[in-house]
Amino acid sequence: xxxxxxxxxxxxxxxxxxxxxxxxxxxxxxxxxxxxxxxxxxxxxxxxxxxxxxxxxxxxxxxxxxxxxxxxxxxxxxxxxxxxxxxxxxxxxxxxxxxxxxxxxxxxxxxxxxxxxxxxxxxxxxxxxxxxxxxxxxxxxxxxxxxxxxxxxxxxxxxxxxxxxxxxxxxxxx
Numbered sequence: 001x002x003x004x005x006x007x008x009x010x011x012x013x014x015x016x017x018x019x020x021x022x023x024x025x026x027x028x029x030x031x032x033x034x035x036x037x038x039x040x041x042x043x044x045x046x047x048x049x050x051x052x053x054x055x056x057x058x059x060x061x062x063x064x065x066x067x068x069x070x071x072x073x074x075x076x077x078x079x080x081x082x083x084x085x086x087x088x089x090x091x092x093x094x095x096x097x098x099x100x101x102x103x104x105x106x107x108x109x110x111x112x113x114x115x116x117x118x119x120x121x122x123x124x125x126x127x128x129x130x131x132x133x134x135x136x137x138x139x140x141x142x143x144x145x146x147x148x149x150x151x152x153x154x155x156x157x158x159x160x161x162x163x164x165x166x167x168x169x170x171x172x173x174x
Contacts, residue, residue, distance in 0.1 A: 010137040012064050020133055030127075034058035038090065041082050042127055043075045050123075051166040054078035055141070056086065057128050065089050065096065066140035067128060069116060072166025073146070081105050081144065098142065110151050114171040116141040124170065143170045 022028040033040040039058030046052040055069035068085055070078045084105050089096065102111040118138060121129060125141065132139045145167065147153050148160035154167050 008137055009140040010060070010132075010135050013061060013135070017061075017134060020130060030057065031131075034061055034131075038062035039082075039086055041079050043079065044124075051168070052078075053124060054082060055125065055128065056082050057131060059086070059089055060132065060139045063089055063095075066115075066142045067125070068113070068142050068144050069124060069170065070144045070146075071168060071170070072163075077106075081111075085144065096142065102144075106146070108149060110147040110153070112145050112153065113142040114145055114169070116143050116170045120170040145169065 019031050030040045043054045051072040053071045056067045059065040098115045100113045148163040152159040154164045
């Protein structure tokens with residue numbers, strides 16, 4: 001699928017959706033984890049000038065919920081945050097929405113969901129793009145943006161530069 005800026009996101013999986021054929025053991029493990037646990041974490045190491053990141057894979061398949069990406073956190077922390085969000089997704093009476101805020105995932109850190117722009121999908125969601133390649137429209141995704149210790153987000157001028165530098169904003173507002 002070729003992404004264009006005006007594409008609409010998929011709202012639900014078609015009833016006949018199937019995963020692509022697994023190409024190796026890793027693919028098989030991830031698909032099985034999505035089918036049995038509802039989602040799988042994908043952790044990506046930093047590369048050249050890109051910070052490390054992690055994203056969920058399977059929330060759209062299991063719950064018709066946007067996938068979630070976290071930029072610039074250590075893999076263990078990102079995985080823990082994704083796990084806490086997975087619990088919230090499965091227990092929520094209503095779906096998470098853009099601009100939704102959290103202060104109960106990590107002590108002393110505020111968080112907010114922002115929608116990810118399609119322009120970032122090829123760079124950050126390669127494996128997810130493959131998993132959802134049979135969709136007629138792209139799957140939706142949110143970025144979980146985290147604050148500095150003073151509660152300031154990367155889009156705020158006085159945010160800690162160390163927090164800004166590892167957390168590029170992937171939102172549609174940029």
